[in-house]
Amino acid sequence: MQEKFSPKAVVLFSGGLDSITCAAIAKSMGFEVFALSFYYHQRHKIEIEMAKRAAAVLGIKEHLVLDLPLDRIGGSALTGDLEVPKDIPVEAMQSRIPVTYVPARNTIFLSFALAWAEVLGAQDIFIGVNALDYSGYPDCRPEFIDAFRQVANLGTKEGVEGRLQFTIHTPLIAFSKSQIIQRGTELGIDYSITHSCYDPDEQGRACGSCDSCLLRKKGFAEAGLPDPTVYAANHR
Numbered sequence: 244m245q246e247k248f249s250p251k252a253v254v255l256f257s258g259g260l261d262s263i264t265c266a267a268i269a270k271s272m273g274f275e276v277f278a279l280s281f282y283y284h285q286r287h288k289i290e291i292e293m294a295k296r297a298a299a300v301l302g303i304k305e306h307l308v309l310d311l312p313l314d315r316i317g318g319s320a321l322t323g324d325l326e327v328p329k330d331i332p333v334e335a336m337q338s339r340i341p342v343t344y345v346p347a348r349n350t351i352f353l354s355f356a357l358a359w360a361e362v363l364g365a366q367d368i369f370i371g372v373n374a375l376d377y378s379g380y381p382d383c384r385p386e387f388i389d390a391f392r393q394v395a396n397l398g399t400k401e402g403v404e405g406r407l408q409f410t411i412h413t414p415l416i417a418f419s420k421s422q423i424i425q426r427g428t429e430l431g432i433d434y435s436i437t438h439s440c441y442d443p444d445e446q447g448r449a450c451g452s453c454d455s456c457l458l459r460k461k462g463f464a465e466a467g468l469p470d471p472t473v474y475a476a477n478h479r
């Protein structure tokens with residue numbers, strides 16, 4: 244019997260709620276998923292272990308974890324010594340670029356995804372950015388994604404020689420956090436396997452008050468679904 248052909252896609256896969264939903268959507272579209280995670284010396288390195296487990300649960304074809312010491316460049320509360328801001332009202336998040344911004348992170352991550360995609364012969368790259376309910380990062384916006392698509396097609400051998408036409412898929416870009424959770428739940432995702440917190444404790448339990456925790460909590464509340472997150476005992 245002939246096996247059904249599935250096109251390959253590279254999915255940026257942090258182990259968070261958005262990237263897992265993004266991977267499940269790519270699978271539901273018929274792609275064979277190659278997931279790419281980065282240990283960029285983030286303070287929430289627990290997300291790498293969560294990503295490995297989630298990749299196994301989702302039936303990812305291959306999961307690659309690259310080590311990028313972005314802490315040596317610094318400039319972010321996620322990799323440096325700055326405090327992670329807590330208890331910022333969700334309405335205020337979108338009016339600032341917070342100190343948890345990691346300089347050029349999505350440009351760096353997409354560049355590695357592109358390199359791997361070119362080698363795999365995959366012209367589809369997925370990234371779980373969303374422009375609603377987000378933390379104000381400039382590299383999550385549609386104009387950035389479109390510019391990167393042009394970079395991908397102009398800056399690769401497979402692109403300029405016309406064998407691959409790269410597309411950057413952002414299936415969550417217009418979704419609120421609660422819509423992402425609803426879509427993922429429809430696709431059978433158990434969100435207890437995901438990690439979102441920027442500042443977890445030693446056991447990997449969520450702080451409950453960083454931007455990422457607050458957006459996640461609000462998402463479950465608005466979706467009307469129980470929040471499976473394990474919070475630290477002293478969380479507010």
Ligand SMILES: [Zn+2]
Nearest residue numbers: 440450453456
């Ligand atoms: Zn948190």
